[in-house]
Amino acid sequence: MSLAIHCQNIVKTYTTDGQQVVALNGVDLDIALGELMMLVGPSGCGKTTLISIIAGILNQDSGRCELFGEDFQSMSNKDQLRFRAVNIGFVFQAYNLLPSLNAAENVSVPLIINGMKRSVAERKAKDVLAQVGLGERTQSLPAQLSGGQQQRVAIARALVHSPRLIVCDEPTSALDHKSGHNVMELLKQVAVQHDRVLVIVTHDARIFSFADRIAEMDDGHIVKISNQTSHHLDR
Amino acid sequence: MAQVQVRTQWLPINGIVYTLDSDENIATQSRTTIHREPQTMNHIALKMLMGDKGKYLGIVMGLTFASLIMTQQPAIFVGLMARSYSFISDVGLPDIWVMDSKVQFIDDIKPLQETELYRVRGISGVEWAMPLYKGLLKVRLADGTFQTCNVIGLDDTTLVGGPAVMLEGTLADLRRSDAVIVDIDGARDKLGKPSPESGGKNIPLKIGDSLELNDHRATIVGIAKVTRTFQSQPVIYTTYSRAKSYAPRERRLLSFVLVKVKAGQDPQELIERIRATTGLAAYTQDGFKTLTYNYFMKNTGIPINFGITIALGFIVGTAIAGQTFYNFTLENLRQFGVLKAMGASNGSLLRMILLQAVLVGSIGYGLGVGLAALFGFAMRHTILAFKMPWQLLVFSGAGVGLICIIAALISILKVIRLEPAIVFKS
Numbered sequence: 250m251s252l253a254i255h256c257q258n259i260v261k262t263y264t265t266d267g268q269q270v271v272a273l274n275g276v277d278l279d280i281a282l283g284e285l286m287m288l289v290g291p292s293g294c295g296k297t298t299l300i301s302i303i304a305g306i307l308n309q310d311s312g313r314c315e316l317f318g319e320d321f322q323s324m325s326n327k328d329q330l331r332f333r334a335v336n337i338g339f340v341f342q343a344y345n346l347l348p349s350l351n352a353a354e355n356v357s358v359p360l361i362i363n364g365m366k367r368s369v370a371e372r373k374a375k376d377v378l379a380q381v382g383l384g385e386r387t388q389s390l391p392a393q394l395s396g397g398q399q400q401r402v403a404i405a406r407a408l409v410h411s412p413r414l415i416v417c418d419e420p421t422s423a424l425d426h427k428s429g430h431n432v433m434e435l436l437k438q439v440a441v442q443h444d445r446v447l448v449i450v451t452h453d454a455r456i457f458s459f460a461d462r463i464a465e466m467d468d469g470h471i472v473k474i475s476n477q478t479s480h481h482l483d484r
Numbered sequence: 485m486a487q488v489q490v491r492t493q494w495l496p497i498n499g500i501v502y503t504l505d506s507d508e509n510i511a512t513q514s515r516t517t518i519h520r521e522p523q524t525m526n527h528i529a530l531k532m533l534m535g536d537k538g539k540y541l542g543i544v545m546g547l548t549f550a551s552l553i554m555t556q557q558p559a560i561f562v563g564l565m566a567r568s569y570s571f572i573s574d575v576g577l578p579d580i581w582v583m584d585s586k587v588q589f590i591d592d593i594k595p596l597q598e599t600e601l602y603r604v605r606g607i608s609g610v611e612w613a614m615p616l617y618k619g620l621l622k623v624r625l626a627d628g629t630f631q632t633c634n635v636i637g638l639d640d641t642t643l644v645g646g647p648a649v650m651l652e653g654t655l656a657d658l659r660r661s662d663a664v665i666v667d668i669d670g671a672r673d674k675l676g677k678p679s680p681e682s683g684g685k686n687i688p689l690k691i692g693d694s695l696e697l698n699d700h701r702a703t704i705v706g707i708a709k710v711t712r713t714f715q716s717q718p719v720i721y722t723t724y725s726r727a728k729s730y731a732p733r734e735r736r737l738l739s740f741v742l743v744k745v746k747a748g749q750d751p752q753e754l755i756e757r758i759r760a761t762t763g764l765a766a767y768t769q770d771g772f773k774t775l776t777y778n779y780f781m782k783n784t785g786i787p788i789n790f791g792i793t794i795a796l797g798f799i800v801g802t803a804i805a806g807q808t809f810y811n812f813t814l815e816n817l818r819q820f821g822v823l824k825a826m827g828a829s830n831g832s833l834l835r836m837i838l839l840q841a842v843l844v845g846s847i848g849y850g851l852g853v854g855l856a857a858l859f860g861f862a863m864r865h866t867i868l869a870f871k872m873p874w875q876l877l878v879f880s881g882a883g884v885g886l887i888c889i890i891a892a893l894i895s896i897l898k899v900i901r902l903e904p905a906i907v908f909k910s
C-alpha cells in the first residue's frame with residue numbers, strides 16, 4: 250500500500266500577544282492511500298492545526314510534510330493553489346457553504362476553481378448531489394436545508410472534483426446522533442476509495458467505528474495509533 | 485446508494501497534477517481540455533452581494549447619497565455662477581465689450597464719457613459701435629413703495645442689446661414715448677401691484693401700466709423673458725437717451741460700448757487696437773464672461789460654501805458606503821477563506837470584490853445622478869439655479885469611483901492578508 254501522507258517531526262507554534270502556544274510539538278504520522286484515518290484527542294491538543302498543515306492551508310515552523318510525495322513548502326504560491334484546488338476536498342463542522350448560492354452552485358465551486366465551465370460544472374454538481382441523496386434539493390439555499398442535509402451538500406462539494414485527499418474537521422459535531430451516523434455512512438460509502446485518503450478530526454466517540462485507524466493526540470503529540478477492526482474496503 | 489460515477493485522471497505536468505476530465509457526460513465537450521486557469525467567479529460575487537439584501541441596499545444608498553450630493557450641489561453652483569454673466573449672454577450680438585479699465589465684472593459699472601463712443605467708432609475694423617446704459621435705479625410702485633431695478637438703456641435707433649425673447653409687445657415699441665419693457669419675473673413679482681385681499685399674490689404688471697422712475701413717467705409696452713441674473717432684480721429696458729433722463733444727473737452715463745467686428749478682422753487684434761487707442765478695457769464676449777465669473781469665484785464665499793458641502797458629501801458618502809462595503813467584506817470573510825482554502829487565488833478574489841464595488845458604484849451613481857436630474861427638473865420653474873453640464877457628471881462619477889476604489893481597496897487588503905486556515909475555526 251503506498252503512502253499518501255508522510256509527516257515527520259512537525260512543530261507549530263502560535264504567537265498571540267507575545268504569548269507562545271506550542272500547538273504541535275514534533276508530530277510523526279504516515280497515512281496510506283485508501284485509508285480512513287481519524288484524529289482524536291482533547292480540545293486544544295492540535296488536531297485542527299495538524300490537518301491544516303496536511304492540507305497546505307497552514308505552514309509548519311519545522312518538520313516535513315509530504316502529500317502524495319509533494320511538499321507544499323517547496324512549491325510556488327501558484328502551484329500550491331493549483332495543487333490544493335485539484336487534490337483536496339474539505340468538510341467543516343460549520344459546513345461553510347456559501348449562503349447565497351444554492352446547493353448545486355455550492356457544489357460546483359471546486360470545479361469552477363479548477364477551470365470547468367459553469368454550466369458543465371453545475372450539471373456535474375447535480376449528479377453528485379443525487380449521489381448523496383439530495384437530487385431533489387439542488388436548487389435549495391443552505392438556510393432551507395437541515396444541518397444533516399447541509400453537511401451532505403458539503404460532502405458533495407468535497408467530492409465533486411474527485412480529490413485524492415478529503416479532510417474533515419468535526420463533520421458530525423453539529424449534528425444529532427442519527428444525522429451524524431448517516432453522514433459517516435455516506436462518507437464511508439462514497440468517499441473512501443483505493444486511490445484516496447480521508448482524514449477526519451473528531452471528538453465524537455460514536456463514529457470511531459468508521460475509522461480504519463485512530464490517532465490519539467495530546468498536547469501537540471500523537472500518543473497512540475490504534476488499528477480498528479479492519480474496515481478496509483477492497484476496491 | 486450508487487457509487488460516485490465521477491472519475492478523474494491524473495496527469496503530472498512539470499511535477500504538478502492537473503485534472504483531465506473524463507466523466508462520460510462531459511467527455512464529449514472537454515475530452516481534450518486540460519483545465520488550468522480558473523473560470524471567472526463573477527456569478528458567485530454577484531450572488532454574494534445580492535444575497536445580503538440589507539447590506540446591499542445600505543451600500544447602494546450610501547453611494548446614491550454621495551452621488552446625489554456631489555451632483556446636485558455642484559449643479560446649483562454651476563447654475564449660480566452662470567447667472568453671474570447671464571446678462572452678457574443675453575445681449576448676445578456684439579463681439580466686443582468696451583469699458584473702463586477698472587471694471588471687474590458686469591455689474592461693476594464705471595461710467596465713461598460719451599465721447600468714448602465716437603472714439604471707438606473711429607477705430608478701423610469696427611463695423612459698428614453702440615452705447616449701452618446699465619444701472620440700478622429706484623422705481624416707485626403704484627402703492628408708493630420703491631423697488632431697485634436694473635435699467636438697461638439701448639441705442640435709440642438700433643436697439644442693439646435688447647432682450648432675445650419678447651413675450652408681449654415688440655422691441656420696436658420702445659421707440660414710443662415713455663416706453664419701457666419689463667421682464668416677466670419682475671412684472672409678476674417685485675413690480676406687481678399688491679393684491680386687493682391681504683396676503684394674496686401680486687397682480688402682474690401688463691402692457692399699458694405705468695411706473696415712475698425718478699419722477700419720470702414710464703409706460704410698459706412689452707414683457708420680455710430674460711435669463712435670471714445674480715441679483716435677480718427686475719430688469720427694465722428702455723432707450724439710451726430715456727435711460728439717461730431717468731438716471732441721476734451725472735457727467736458720465738455711458739456704461740459700455742458694444743462693438744461689432746468687421747468681417748475679416750481678427751477680434752483679438754481689434755481689442756488690442758481699442759485698448760491702445762482709448763486706454764479703455766475691451767473684451768470679447770467670452771472674455772468678459774470669464775472676467776465676471778472669475779471675479780465671483782475669487783471675491784465671494786460661494787465657491788468655498790459649495791466646496792465644503794461637496795466635500796462633506798464625499799466624506800459622508802465614503803464613510804457610509806466604504807464602511808458598509810468593508811463590513812460586508814468582513815462578514816463574508818469566511819466565505820472568501822473557504823474559496824481560498826479550495827484553491828482560489830488572491831487575483832480571482834480581488835476580481836470578485838472589484839466587480840462588487842463596480843456594480844454598487846454604478847447603481848449608486850446612476851440613482852444619484854437620476855435623483856439630481858429629477859430635482860433640477862422639479863425646480864425648473866423656480867428661482868433656483870441648476871445646471872448639469874457633462875463635465876459635472878464626469879466630476880461626480882470620478883468622486884463615486886474614488887469612494888468605491890477606497891472601499892474596495894481596504895476590503896481587498898483584508899482578503900489578501902486572510903489566512904485560509906480560519907475556515908476550520910468555529
Ligand SMILES: Nc1ncnc2c1ncn2[C@@H]1O[C@H](COP(=O)(O)OP(=O)(O)OP(=O)(O)O)[C@@H](O)[C@H]1O
Binds near residue numbers: 263264265272291
Ligand atoms: N490561530 C491561532 N492563534 C493562536 N493560537 C492558536 C491558533 N489556532 C490554534 N491555537 C492554539 O493552538 C492549540 C491547538 O489548537 P487546535 O485548534 O489545533 O486544537 P484542536 O485539537 O483542534 O482543538 P478543538 O478540539 O477544540 O478543535 C490550542 O492551544 C489553541 O488555542
Ligand SMILES: [Mg+2]
Binds near residue numbers: 296297298
Ligand atoms: Mg479543532
